[in-house]
Amino acid sequence: MAPIALNLFPQPTSSPAIELKNVVKDFTIGLRDLKLRAVADLSLSIPAGQIYGLLGPNGSGKSTTIKIILGLATPTLGECRVFGTPSDQVEARVNVGYLPESPYFYRHLTGRELVRFYARMCGLRSAGLEKRLAEVLAWVGMVEAADRSVGTYSKGMLQRIGLAQAIVHDPQLVILDEPTAGVDPIGAAAIGELILRLKAEGKTVLITSHLLGQMEELCDRIAILDRGRLILEGSVTDLVGRTGRQTFVTESLSEAELAELRTWFEARGRGFESGEAPRARLDRIFLDRVGKSSSP
Amino acid sequence: MKRVSFSFERVGLIAQNTLREATRQKLFHFLVFLALALVLSARWFREFNFGAPELKFLADFGFGAMAFFGSALTIAATAQLFFSEIENRTALTLLAKPVWRSEFILGKFFGVVVLVGLFCALLTALLMAVLWTRERELMREFADAYPADGHIAYLQVALAGTLQWLKLVILTALTLVIASFARSQLFTIVTGFFILVICHLQSIAQVAYARSESLLSRAGAQLLSWIFPNFQLFTLADSLDAADAWPWSHYGRILIYTFGYTTAACALAAVSFRHREI
Numbered sequence: 001m002a003p004i005a006l007n008l009f010p011q012p013t014s015s016p017a018i019e020l021k022n023v024v025k026d027f028t029i030g031l032r033d034l035k036l037r038a039v040a041d042l043s044l045s046i047p048a049g050q051i052y053g054l055l056g057p058n059g060s061g062k063s064t065t066i067k068i069i070l071g072l073a074t075p076t077l078g079e080c081r082v083f084g085t086p087s088d089q090v091e092a093r094v095n096v097g098y099l100p101e102s103p104y105f106y107r108h109l110t111g112r113e114l115v116r117f118y119a120r121m122c123g124l125r126s127a128g129l130e131k132r133l134a135e136v137l138a139w140v141g142m143v144e145a146a147d148r149s150v151g152t153y154s155k156g157m158l159q160r161i162g163l164a165q166a167i168v169h170d171p172q173l174v175i176l177d178e179p180t181a182g183v184d185p186i187g188a189a190a191i192g193e194l195i196l197r198l199k200a201e202g203k204t205v206l207i208t209s210h211l212l213g214q215m216e217e218l219c220d221r222i223a224i225l226d227r228g229r230l231i232l233e234g235s236v237t238d239l240v241g242r243t244g245r246q247t248f249v250t251e252s253l254s255e256a257e258l259a260e261l262r263t264w265f266e267a268r269g270r271g272f273e274s275g276e277a278p279r280a281r282l283d284r285i286f287l288d289r290v291g292k293s294s295s296p
Numbered sequence: 297m298k299r300v301s302f303s304f305e306r307v308g309l310i311a312q313n314t315l316r317e318a319t320r321q322k323l324f325h326f327l328v329f330l331a332l333a334l335v336l337s338a339r340w341f342r343e344f345n346f347g348a349p350e351l352k353f354l355a356d357f358g359f360g361a362m363a364f365f366g367s368a369l370t371i372a373a374t375a376q377l378f379f380s381e382i383e384n385r386t387a388l389t390l391l392a393k394p395v396w397r398s399e400f401i402l403g404k405f406f407g408v409v410v411l412v413g414l415f416c417a418l419l420t421a422l423l424m425a426v427l428w429t430r431e432r433e434l435m436r437e438f439a440d441a442y443p444a445d446g447h448i449a450y451l452q453v454a455l456a457g458t459l460q461w462l463k464l465v466i467l468t469a470l471t472l473v474i475a476s477f478a479r480s481q482l483f484t485i486v487t488g489f490f491i492l493v494i495c496h497l498q499s500i501a502q503v504a505y506a507r508s509e510s511l512l513s514r515a516g517a518q519l520l521s522w523i524f525p526n527f528q529l530f531t532l533a534d535s536l537d538a539a540d541a542w543p544w545s546h547y548g549r550i551l552i553y554t555f556g557y558t559t560a561a562c563a564l565a566a567v568s569f570r571h572r573e574i
Contacts, residue, residue, distance in 0.1 A: 070392045072574045090300045090394050098392035104384045106313060108320050120309055121393045165389065175392075 015084035017173050017204035018046040018069055023078035025064050025228075038064040039075070040228040046221075048083075048172065051195060051205045053215045053236075056225035062208045063101065065225070066177055069206070070098055082173065097166035101178040101208075103158055107151035111142055111161045114150055115168055122169035132168065140164045140194060156187030163194060167203075174198055176207045180214065185286050192218055213283070216240060249278055300394045310390075310403020311410065314377050318411045323372055328415060331365040335422050339430065351431060351448060355456075358423035359531075362460050366415055370464045371488035374408050374471040379481040387574050398566035405472055405562055412464040420457030424450055452541055462554045463530035467492060469561035476569040494520075495527040502526075525557045 025039040039061040046052045054062050067073035068080050071087045085092040105114050115133055124132060137146045140160040145153065153161065159179055166174055176195070180188035188211065195218055198205050209215050215222065216236055224232040232239070253261065258275055265272040318324055338357040381387040381404075391400065427448055435442045471488040478484045498520055505517030529550060 093394045
């Protein structure tokens with residue numbers, strides 16, 4: 001497949017892709033001027049070239065944080081920069097692609113017309129536009145459905161055409177808000193693969209999702225928000241890896257062999273915590289079986 | 297850092313998309329159908345002409361339909377096309393691109409302006425056809441009472457249709473000002489209709505208050521006339537005779553008047569929308 005890099009808008013790589021400093025966002029509710037704090041003193045620095053997961057329960061401030069990064073909401077306090085440019089400036093969005101949660105696009109346009117519309121909004125001109133459209137539609141696997149009206153698309157197709165519009169101008173930062181919400185496991189896996197390919201091309205990806213298993217597989221670093229506060233941040237390896245523990249996987253052992261092994265560990269002063277048959281992951285079985293049955 | 301300058305190309309793209317969406321809406325089809333039906337059926341309402349000559353009545357009836365349904369279409373379409381972007385969250389995707397908020401506002405404005413332009417052009421063309429057909433019938437019936445080339449100056453009819461459109465251009469801009477800060481579509485539509493009434497009646501209020509002894513009343517009337525445009529200036533259906541035509545300079549003044557109010561209203565809408573959270 002043709003390489004995706006277009007490098008329309010090169011950016012200095014010295015600045016972090018996203019930098020939030022002590023960001024606070026309050027919303028006013030009702031006529032009594034009651035304040036709801038959606039984001040509380042949030043500081044984050046997201047380096048370029050990584051897949052960064054923003055996790056948290058509903059109402060934890062993930063979407064508000066994304067809106068601040070995109071300049072769609074103004075922080076009450078603090079500052080936000082995208083590649084060193086304040087996020088409230090139009091210039092900050094030149095190098096950003098965004099796929100909103102449950103995207104809703106102009107239903108009367110075909111997939112190709114929709115991506116062409118957003119490409120032209122980003123300044124792509126006719127000379128390379130059609131070539132770029134063909135590349136991006138192939139990249140997200142939407143060539144066959146590209147000339148169908150968006151109104152007829154399934155959720156998975158909407159997410160993929162949404163991803164196409166997000167990357168059509170070759171941004172260095174791609175923000176994906178719940179890209180796999182409501183998508184079946186096959187679609188979610190396909191989107192996961194696309195995200196990994198974006199990283200392989202040197203893009204920074206900021207992603208929110210409730211599929212923690214998938215986030216663990218995809219992300220280099222994660223931040224967990226709760227009621228607007230950052231409660232945990234770090235690399236996935238550091239956070240989920242358990243130090244001082246080791247796992248072995250071998251062929252099935254008999255009861256006698258297990259007892260012998262336990263004695264061997266005890267003789268060396270090591271505890272033997274558990275010995276159990278490893279389980280296959282249900283999503284892997286699903287993808288294997290459904291993938292096989294649907295292949296020609 | 298790459299500077300992003302204001303782009304008329306982006307404005308055009310948003311306008312094109314707005315127009316395409318508008319022409320697919322049932323509301324547009326319904327209002328166009330009603331207005332066309334009313335103009336076509338004007339001949340059957342001749343009994344209610346209140347003493348006016350028949351052709352004048354037909355013209356008044358046609359322009360009445362254009363003004364009424366055109367205003368309804370302008371206010372409803374502006375509010376609907378603006379809020380559909382916010383409520384369906386297509387504005388999120390659009391404004392997350394390097395797009396100025398003023399480009400979004402102007403795109404919406406021009407999309408609706410072309411829509412109401414098509415509406416006015418369609419109705420004016422139909423009205424001219426109705427008038428021409430009836431005039432020819434009357435000329436055959438009462439040959440002595442009509443000059444050889446008829447009474448009606450069709451250029452006057454076309455100009456009257458254009459003036460209706462210019463009025464709706466201002467109304468579009470004023471409705472956009474409301475939409476730029478309003479939280480609901482209903483509020484925008486209701487306020488839009490209030491503004492329409494004020495703009496139609498403000499000349500009457502001005503005349504009434506100008507005679508007032510009170511300085512406060514006179515100042516209030518003056519202020520009202522500065523804030524709201526006078527829509528009575530756009531009515532050109534008193535006579536269809538070429539002899540009663542306005543001088544071209546008068547049309548020029550109306551054009552400047554429209555441009556002034558529209559520019560001010562669009563600028564206000566852009567400023568108000570600039571800090572709106574999406």
